[in-house]
Amino acid sequence: MFTRAERLVAWRYLRPTRQEGFISFVAAFALLGIALGVGTLIVVMAVMNGFRVELLGRVLGFNGHATVVTGPDGIADFEALAERIRRVEGVVSVTPYVEGQVLASAHGIASGAIVRGLRPEDLAPQALLRDHLVAGSLAALADTGTAAIGSRMASRMGLSVGDRITLISPQGVATALGTVPRTASYRVAAIFEVGMYEYDNGFVYLPLADAQVYFQLPGRVNAIEIMVADPEQVERFRADIERWLSPEARLVDWKQLNSHFFAALEVERNVMFLILTLIVLVAAFNIITGLTMLVRSKTRDIAILRTMGATRAAIVRIFFLAGATIGTIGTFVGFALGLTFALNIDTIRLWLEGLTGFELWSAEIRFLSRLPAKVLPGDVVQVVAMALALSFLATLYPAWRAARTDPVEALRHE
Numbered sequence: 001m002f003t004r005a006e007r008l009v010a011w012r013y014l015r016p017t018r019q020e021g022f023i024s025f026v027a028a029f030a031l032l033g034i035a036l037g038v039g040t041l042i043v044v045m046a047v048m049n050g051f052r053v054e055l056l057g058r059v060l061g062f063n064g065h066a067t068v069v070t071g072p073d074g075i076a077d078f079e080a081l082a083e084r085i086r087r088v089e090g091v092v093s094v095t096p097y098v099e100g101q102v103l104a105s106a107h108g109i110a111s112g113a114i115v116r117g118l119r120p121e122d123l124a125p126q127a128l129l130r131d132h133l134v135a136g137s138l139a140a141l142a143d144t145g146t147a148a149i150g151s152r153m154a155s156r157m158g159l160s161v162g163d164r165i166t167l168i169s170p171q172g173v174a175t176a177l178g179t180v181p182r183t184a185s186y187r188v189a190a191i192f193e194v195g196m197y198e199y200d201n202g203f204v205y206l207p208l209a210d211a212q213v214y215f216q217l218p219g220r221v222n223a224i225e226i227m228v229a230d231p232e233q234v235e236r237f238r239a240d241i242e243r244w245l246s247p248e249a250r251l252v253d254w255k256q257l258n259s260h261f262f263a264a265l266e267v268e269r270n271v272m273f274l275i276l277t278l279i280v281l282v283a284a285f286n287i288i289t290g291l292t293m294l295v296r297s298k299t300r301d302i303a304i305l306r307t308m309g310a311t312r313a314a315i316v317r318i319f320f321l322a323g324a325t326i327g328t329i330g331t332f333v334g335f336a337l338g339l340t341f342a343l344n345i346d347t348i349r350l351w352l353e354g355l356t357g358f359e360l361w362s363a364e365i366r367f368l369s370r371l372p373a374k375v376l377p378g379d380v381v382q383v384v385a386m387a388l389a390l391s392f393l394a395t396l397y398p399a400w401r402a403a404r405t406d407p408v409e410a411l412r413h414e
Helices: 004-014 021-063 078-086 138-142 151-157 197-202 208-214 231-242 254-297 299-307 312-343 345-356 377-403 407-412
Strands: 066-069 091-106 109-118 133-136 146-150 164-175 178-192 203-207 223-228 250-253
Touching: 004 312, 021 254, 021 312, 021 345, 021 377, 066 231, 078 091, 078 223, 091 151, 091 208, 109 151, 109 164, 109 197, 109 208, 133 138, 138 146, 138 178, 138 203, 146 151, 146 197, 151 178, 151 197, 178 208, 197 203, 203 208, 223 231, 231 250, 231 254, 250 254, 254 299, 254 312, 254 377, 299 312, 312 345, 312 377
Parallel strands: 109 203, 146 178
Antiparallel strands: 066 223, 066 250, 091 109, 091 164, 091 223, 133 178, 146 203, 164 178
């Protein structure tokens, strides 16, 4: 596509000279701008993807893909209902449980918590808990009077395995003196850390029998968790599951519960992409500026090339190659920097925190205890293609202006 002579001339024009120092500075600034824009875009897209994947994995790991919920009376024949739901094609697992809000207290420290009661055989397959235990064992929850709590709750209340935690329910017991809050004490048998602040700080697991007694639901549950083969297509299973439900029960899937949250993440991701694309666009304008100045300074050279037989197409190719080289080098420098940064972003974050002494990532605000990043090849290709396209388009006008140079007029004033 480009002859050897065209490549030599284009490269000669890109080399800085004393007379064209400012033009070389503009070209270097354009290259740096494209590299920063591409690198920043790759990192931001990777972090936004990591957020979605990490949050989705933890949300679904704790709450299932769909949940059957009911009123305060609970579900009496939950075993039969669970068995019917298990026979629905595409349903992977069904887990009945009891859930309620309480005030958790230990060592003079109290905070709100969500209690979830599960049978030991249903608790064991919970990979999110099983694979993230920091102390104790889930098997110990087969004993009555035991509990599993999150690591942040344990740290905040000064609890370890073997200590006792007191749960206070707002649904009190009616007495002659009025309503008395219902309290119960449980031994901490396991401590988990799933990496999401909301769960590590505010969840307590009890054996199902204990939860039924505590929340006054003897032989009943108030929710049934359902896992399906494809959570992204959970709507397909609604009709087959809902036909088994009583009028008091309703089915809620994870998209309904978290739609606003993941929609906000998607909007933020798209907006950040558009805003950061402006960096690459500004750098592309710098390519236009640098090439236009280069064309004006090389008017005599262009005229001589034309008189020596160079065609207008050859002149276009020379200046297109000069501008495209700036864009291509900048794009791939940004690609390398962005990919390196994205793949090691949490390590870099920890290094910066150690260097500066400031906390750059607060789990209480960000929900996750680590900075996630997931590089998707499709996003990287999109960023690189966009940067190259803008760079190539930026070279067309200066190259066209160079090709229109009249050699007679240009040499007349020399």
